[in-house]
Amino acid sequence: MSTYEKLQAIDKRVIYILLALSIAVPLLFPLGLPFSVGAEVKNSYDWIEKNINKDDLVLFSYDISTGAMPELGPITTAVMAHLAKKQVKIIGIATMTDGVMMARQLYAPFAKDLPYGEKFVNLGFLAGGESGLSSFLQNPYNVFKADADGKPIESMPVMKGFKDVKDIKVMISVNCGPVGGCSIEQWVRQGFVTHKKPVWIGLNAVMAPGSMPYYRSGQLTGYIAGIRGAAEYETLVGRAGLGTSAMDAQSIAHALIIIFIVLGNVGMMAIKRSKAKGGAIK
Amino acid sequence: MNNSPAILAAAIVTILTFTFLWKSNPAYRLMEHVLLAVSAGHAIVMGYNNLRSIAWIPITQKGQYSLLIPLILGALLYARYIKSVAWLSRIPLAVMIGCASALALRGSIQSQLLQQIAATASLQNLDSILVFLGVIVTVSYFTFTYKIKGSAAAVPMLGRWVMMIGFGAAFGGAVMGRLSLVVGRFQFLFGDWLGWMK
Numbered sequence: 001m002s003t004y005e006k007l008q009a010i011d012k013r014v015i016y017i018l019l020a021l022s023i024a025v026p027l028l029f030p031l032g033l034p035f036s037v038g039a040e041v042k043n044s045y046d047w048i049e050k051n052i053n054k055d056d057l058v059l060f061s062y063d064i065s066t067g068a069m070p071e072l073g074p075i076t077t078a079v080m081a082h083l084a085k086k087q088v089k090i091i092g093i094a095t096m097t098d099g100v101m102m103a104r105q106l107y108a109p110f111a112k113d114l115p116y117g118e119k120f121v122n123l124g125f126l127a128g129g130e131s132g133l134s135s136f137l138q139n140p141y142n143v144f145k146a147d148a149d150g151k152p153i154e155s156m157p158v159m160k161g162f163k164d165v166k167d168i169k170v171m172i173s174v175n176c177g178p179v180g181g182c183s184i185e186q187w188v189r190q191g192f193v194t195h196k197k198p199v200w201i202g203l204n205a206v207m208a209p210g211s212m213p214y215y216r217s218g219q220l221t222g223y224i225a226g227i228r229g230a231a232e233y234e235t236l237v238g239r240a241g242l243g244t245s246a247m248d249a250q251s252i253a254h255a256l257i258i259i260f261i262v263l264g265n266v267g268m269m270a271i272k273r274s275k276a277k278g279g280a281i282k
Numbered sequence: 283m284n285n286s287p288a289i290l291a292a293a294i295v296t297i298l299t300f301t302f303l304w305k306s307n308p309a310y311r312l313m314e315h316v317l318l319a320v321s322a323g324h325a326i327v328m329g330y331n332n333l334r335s336i337a338w339i340p341i342t343q344k345g346q347y348s349l350l351i352p353l354i355l356g357a358l359l360y361a362r363y364i365k366s367v368a369w370l371s372r373i374p375l376a377v378m379i380g381c382a383s384a385l386a387l388r389g390s391i392q393s394q395l396l397q398q399i400a401a402t403a404s405l406q407n408l409d410s411i412l413v414f415l416g417v418i419v420t421v422s423y424f425t426f427t428y429k430i431k432g433s434a435a436a437v438p439m440l441g442r443w444v445m446m447i448g449f450g451a452a453f454g455g456a457v458m459g460r461l462s463l464v465v466g467r468f469q470f471l472f473g474d475w476l477g478w479m480k
Contacts, residue, residue, distance in 0.1 A: 016303045023461075023468050028478055066321075070466020071459060097328040098321075125328045127336075131381050145335055189389025205459040209451045216413075217401030219393055226455070227462040245479070246465045253461050 004274075007267030015260060022256045026248035033248050040215065041232040044200065044222035045082070048170075051198075054087045056169040057162055061126075061182070062092060062099040062106065068176035068204055069102060074230035074243035075202035076106045076174045081239045084113035089158050091140075091168075092122040095133065096181030100124050100148050117156045124148030130186040137165040137195055165195045170221070174202035184211050184220075192219045202229070283476055293475040296467050416444045 001009070052058065060080075064072045083090060092107070094100045103122045107114070114120040123144045126132050136143045140162065146152050153159050161167055171191045175184055182190075184201055191199040198221040203211055205226030215223040224233055227250060230243030284290075295313055302310040337353050340346040355374040362371035402417050404410060422430070423441035430438055473479035 013304060019464075020468075023465055024472070027465070027468055027472055030480075067463065070469070071462045073466075097325045100328065101324075125332060127329075127332050129382070130385050131378075134385055143336065145339075150335075185390075185394065186386075188393045189386065193389035193392045205455040205462065206452070208455045209448060213398055213401070214393070217397045219397055226458055227465070228458070242466070242469055246462065246469065249465045249468070250458070250461060253465075254458070257457065257461075 004267040004270040007263050018256060019253060022252045023249040026252050031248045033251050035231060035247055037232045037235055040223045041229055044224055045233060045236045047221050048082055052086050052088055052169060056088045057167050058083060058088045058090050059168045059171045060090045060092050061173040062094045062103040063096055063173050063175040063181040064102040065096060065098045065176050065179060071204050071227050072174050072176055072202060073106060074227060074241055075224050077241055078230055078233040078237050079202060080110055082237050084110050090114060090120045093126045095126050097125050118158055121153060121156055121158045122148045129182055130190060133182050133190050137190060139164060165197060168197060170198045170200050172200045176204055177207055188214050188219045284474060289475050293471060296471060420444050
């Protein structure tokens with residue numbers, strides 16, 4: 001087997017081991033590689049900074065499946081840290097079942113800054129997708145009588161002044177896509193188009209290109225994508241977390257993948273050229 | 283090292299799932315089944331709680347009998363499992379599809395068509411000009427009514443390249459996303475479980 005053919009047939013387990021090392025080593029021995037803050041993240045941060053004030057009502061939808069936690073968890077934590085700093089009131093919902101658990105887990109570090117019932121409530125699972133969301137925005141008390149733990153919500157201070165969508169200052173959805181919950185398109189349709197409310201989104205990196213047109217057309221006021229977006233937001237909030245610590249590992253692993261893609265293509269092109277010439281492959 | 287039962291269980295499940303990378307094995311398949319079972323169990327509990335708080339309690343304790351209508355419609359969905367009355371399941375399906383279509387239609391034209399056209403047509407800088415040209419050449423690729431020939435054929439070909447760049451960006455995002463998941467698991471193993479991360 002020639003060198004080029006060997007390049008085409010690297011055992012996938014070798015690739016996996018190298019990839020695991022490229023992730024593990026930077027996590028254990030951080031390099032502190034620099035990264036910049038992109039325009040989208042900066043604008044999203046600035047929008048909250050300028051437009052959201054103390055005691056403003058924020059609808060926060062934890063549309064996060066367990067599988068999406070590594071990407072969306074750091075985004076949520078960074079945004080919640082920002083909101084906790086601003087001392088807003090957060091109405092938490094989840095349009096997918098997993099999101100209820102995720103909301104509990106992600107709220108825990110902020111229990112002191114955002115006391116439960118006063119500044120934060122986890123209403124739980126909002127069933128029905130877009131129809132459910134539409135119904136909730138028009139009359140939240142028709143859909144939720146109690147929070148996720150069965151406690152009545154009407155007497156909670158955080159719910160004071162929340163009659164319907166008009167009282168909400170911004171809708172934030174940290175969203176892993178249409179896998180049982182409301183998609184970004186549905187949030188835009190119900191939040192921005194129907195009720196003329198700002199919609200602010202955190203999303204998986206894989207969804208970023210498909211969702212960018214909504215941001216570019218001004219239908220989304222906030223747009224944070226992937227672990228990189230989380231790291232950038234953490235930088236702006238001044239709270240380094242899992243996003244920042246993942247950046248070194250992510251960069252090294254990406255570099256390794258690029259090297260493998262280049263090697264594979266060099267091998268493929270060399271073999272093609274050799275075959276076209278009818279010569280032996282060396 | 284954190285050996286609390288939940289963390290330990292999660293660490294074992296993570297490692298057993300990773301064994302698939304070597305080759306498929308019974309431990310990995312067991313974890314697949316565990317994941318499905320846990321997800322299904324969780325969804326059932328959520329559904330039950332929803333039915334109880336939104337429908338059952340208001341009907342039985344507050345006398346809101348109008349809620350029986352959606353409850354019956356929901357039950358009719360299961361009629362499809364009984365051949366003789368399977369047609370009944372079409373009624374709730376029709377209601378669901380009708381409501382969802384009406385809701386979606388109201389916003390779709392505005393958000394997915396008009397706003398997008400307006401944003402594409404606003405040529406403010408080099409970036410927006412490139413997006414505009416990209417849209418035009420991409421749309422030209424889907425002109426099937428007549429075959430574009432000669433030098434003009436370069437336009438749809440350019441559209442094909444623009445799409446390739448778009449797919450490349452989406453694939454790059456997918457790779458980044460999947461890697462984030464692996465990084466997240468490593469952060470859990472090294473940080474939450476072993477306590478090796480600073």
